[in-house]
Amino acid sequence: MKGLGYVFIPIIVIGIFIFSMTSGLILKKPLLGHDDVLYHVHALKEDVRNEQWKKAENQLKQAKNAWKKVSKRIQVSSEREEMRLISRIFVRVHGFIETKEKGSVLAEIEEIEFLWHELGR
Amino acid sequence: MNDTLVVFVRSVIAFFSLLIFTRALGKQQVSHLTFFDYILGITIGSIAATLTTDLTSRAWPHWVGLLSWTLFVFILQWVTIKSHKLSKYIDGEPAIVIMNGQIMEDTMKKLRYRAEDLTNQLRDKGVFDMNEVAFAILETNGKLSVLKKSAYQPVTPKDLNLPPSSKGVAVELIYDGRVIKSNLQQVNKDMQWLENQIRLYGFQSTKEVFLATYQLNGSFYIDGYRDNLSQATDISDYNDLE
Numbered sequence: 001m002k003g004l005g006y007v008f009i010p011i012i013v014i015g016i017f018i019f020s021m022t023s024g025l026i027l028k029k030p031l032l033g034h035d036d037v038l039y040h041v042h043a044l045k046e047d048v049r050n051e052q053w054k055k056a057e058n059q060l061k062q063a064k065n066a067w068k069k070v071s072k073r074i075q076v077s078s079e080r081e082e083m084r085l086i087s088r089i090f091v092r093v094h095g096f097i098e099t100k101e102k103g104s105v106l107a108e109i110e111e112i113e114f115l116w117h118e119l120g121r
Numbered sequence: 122m123n124d125t126l127v128v129f130v131r132s133v134i135a136f137f138s139l140l141i142f143t144r145a146l147g148k149q150q151v152s153h154l155t156f157f158d159y160i161l162g163i164t165i166g167s168i169a170a171t172l173t174t175d176l177t178s179r180a181w182p183h184w185v186g187l188l189s190w191t192l193f194v195f196i197l198q199w200v201t202i203k204s205h206k207l208s209k210y211i212d213g214e215p216a217i218v219i220m221n222g223q224i225m226e227d228t229m230k231k232l233r234y235r236a237e238d239l240t241n242q243l244r245d246k247g248v249f250d251m252n253e254v255a256f257a258i259l260e261t262n263g264k265l266s267v268l269k270k271s272a273y274q275p276v277t278p279k280d281l282n283l284p285p286s287s288k289g290v291a292v293e294l295i296y297d298g299r300v301i302k303s304n305l306q307q308v309n310k311d312m313q314w315l316e317n318q319i320r321l322y323g324f325q326s327t328k329e330v331f332l333a334t335y336q337l338n339g340s341f342y343i344d345g346y347r348d349n350l351s352q353a354t355d356i357s358d359y360n361d362l363e
Binding site for chain 1: 123124126127130131134137138141144145176177178179180181184
């Protein structure tokens with residue numbers, strides 16, 4: 001029994017470590033509700049395309065809340081700089097929505113989508 | 122996002138990964154490590170440190186690096202156990218730096234081993250006179266093995282046809298001014314005996330003693346905090362260097 005512990009405990013520990021370091025791809029997906037970042041980002045894109053700025057602002061707020069929840073889950077497994085960049089883009093998008101700069105918002109959203117795809121890989 | 126928390130979690134991962142990996146690599150003694158083993162150890166440690174604090178990249182690639190280096194070391198260990206020839210190729214071979222009392226300058230040059238290193242390591246072996254050395258071999262782990270000339274080798278009880286007597290292990294009776302009572306009991310002595318002994322050596326109290334040991338053959342060693350040296354030997358030649 002003692003011998004088995006010597007082998008299995010390290011294997012289990014290493015397994016937990018590997019999961020915690022590679023779980024970003026799984027944990028960035030919506031798990032608890034109100035945490036689907038990509039859904040809100042796509043909805044935001046649609047609102048901006050249709051120039052519905054009030055709705056876009058509301059959608060951005062929900063996207064930021066979802067991102068706040070997801071970022072806590074993936075912070076161990078993801079690259080810090082990418083995460084910070086996504087947060088900064090959300091701030092910039094807020095500014096562009098206020099000034100109703102459609103092109104700039106859409107460009108920033110494209111970057112979020114790209115970063116989201118890369119996150120945890 | 123909390124940097125402190127992430128660094129802490131990464132530290133746990135790095136620390137226990139290193140622990141598991143090094144345990145898996147076996148119990149090679151630090152004194153037996155070759156120069157290459159040292160470099161491997163430093164590299165693995167460096168990767169673990171980066172895994173902990175470099176938050177600009179993900180932990181996973183660093184951990185894979187850690188695992189890879191450990192695997193390479195493991196493979197190298199396995200290869201050197203299985204093949205004597207490869208073991209010689211990887212670890213190198215011992216080199217004779219003093220043969221029949223003569224220094225092998227060419228060998229030393231090849232090894233980039235200085236005369237200063239030689240005298241240093243000889244002193245480390247308790248050899249202060251080069252004339253005493255018959256052979257000196259530089260081992261693959263950088264240690265020097267010394268064979269003294271017959272005339273300088275210590276006489277053993279066997280040489281004198283004397284029955285060997287066991288010295289036993291030295292037991293500490295006073296350490297840093299404090300009496301270790303359990304050790305005193307172990308050697309069947311009491312405080313009265315200890316106080317008499319330290320007075321014999323010119324000390325007034327146990328507080329003046331840094332270290333006192335006793336061996337089962339009756340040998341008593343004592344060293345006080347104050348050292349009575351009329352002239353200290355200076356081995357430094359730094360001021361003479363140009």
